[in-house]
Amino acid sequence: MMDDLLQEMIDPAPPQRDRPRRRRMWTTVGIVGLAVVGATSLTTSALFSDTDSTSAEISTGTVDxxxxxxxxxxxxxxxxxxxxxxxxxxxxxxxxxxxxxxxxxxxxxxxxxxxxxxxxxxxxxxxxxxxxxxxxxxxxxxxxxxxxxxxxxxxxxxxxxxxxxxxxxxxxxxxxxxxxxxxxxxxxxxxxxxxxxxxxxxxxxxxxxxxxxxxxxxxxxxxxxxxxxxxxxxxxxxxx
CATH class of the missing domain: 2.60.120 (Jelly Rolls)
Known part of the structure; x- marks a missing residue:
């Protein structure tokens, strides 16, 4: 019994009001982690591509x-x-x-x-x-x-x-x-x-x-x- 009291004095239990804050913190960490995973997926899934162009002039004939x-x-x-x-x-x-x-x-x-x-x-x-x-x-x-x-x-x-x-x-x-x-x-x-x-x-x-x-x-x-x-x-x- 005395040992339990000493443990509570050394490492008291957190107040009940801190539990929601901790849950929010872990949720935020999870969202940031997902965002990082998504950004990594976008930057690593590029395909080979190329662009080219051409041009030419046209001219009209004459009736003279x-x-x-x-x-x-x-x-x-x-x-x-x-x-x-x-x-x-x-x-x-x-x-x-x-x-x-x-x-x-x-x-x-x-x-x-x-x-x-x-x-x-x-x-x-x-x-x-x-x-x-x-x-x-x-x-x-x-x-x-x-x-x-x-x-x-x-x-x-x-x-x-x-x-x-x-x-x-x-x-x-x-x-x-x-x-x-x-x-x-x-x-x-x-x-x-x-x-x-x-x-x-x-x-x-x-x-x-x-x-x-x-x-x-x-x-x-x-x-x-x-x-x-x-x-x-x-x-x-x-x-x-």
Whole structure:
């Protein structure tokens, strides 16, 4: 009995209030230990890996249509009924892509180098000639011909033609004569590979039935070519 009392005096039992604190301490130690184990697992479970990259540049092609000048070889004295004049037009594809193109025309009145004459009326009195627009009578044609003259266009491929009339003169906005400027393949469109050209022949004809009202008149003709890419732009153009 005395020995038990002496033991309690040397090593007394801890108060009851310290037991929860000790339990918390051991719980904390356990959590920290688990965290250390988890971190160790993350750092020791890496896999072999690698990273690589590459790059390249892309560039676009060009649609670049060039047209030579139009210079009608008119007679020094001017055209007269029944005359036909020709001029070659070179169309080039200066781009890197195949293209197709259409041709439009526009006619506007111009001042003639020759003044309007004074005519004699049936009663013998002088009367000024009535002026009319050449846009109501001239004929405009475009050929693919071996040479741009009467012999060259005889039997050559006619690409387009239009004749002015009183009801439908050639004057006005640009109007298609070969193909169509609408997007996509159209009948009559002219295909032209990259870095190539073709020479067309433009013909203007003044019919024999042109009367005195066309004396001393002029007409300015303009041609416009509209080009677009061929690839990824519709199927092949239908036959004209």
């Amino acid at each position: 249509l060039a047209v030579g000048p139009v210079d009608f070889a008119l007679p020094d004295e001017g055209m007269e009924p029944g005359d036909t004049v020709y001029t070659p037009v070179v169309v080039r594809n200066d781009g890197s892509l195949q293209l197709r193109y259409a041709i439009e025309y526009r006619a506007t009145p111009a001042t003639s180098a020759a003044p309007s004459p004074t005519l004699a009326a049936p009663d013998g009195q002088p009367v000024a000639a009535a002026s009319a627009s050449l846009a109501t009578i001239v004929r405009l044609s475009v050929y693919r011909a071996p040479s741009c003259d009467a012999a060259g266009v005889a039997g050559a491929e006619l690409l387009g033609r239009v004749t002015g009339t009183d009801a439908a003169p050639l004057e006005g906005d640009f109007t298609a004569i070969v193909g169509s400027p609408a997007t996509g393949p159209q009948a009559g469109d002219r295909p032209l590979p990259a870095a190539t050209d073709e020479t067309l022949c433009v013909e203007v004809h003044l019919p024999l039935e042109a009367g005195n009202q066309f004396q001393g008149t002029g007409l300015a003709l303009a041609l416009r070519m509209q080009a677009e890419q061929v690839a990824n732009n519709g199927a092949a153009a239908p036959a004209s």
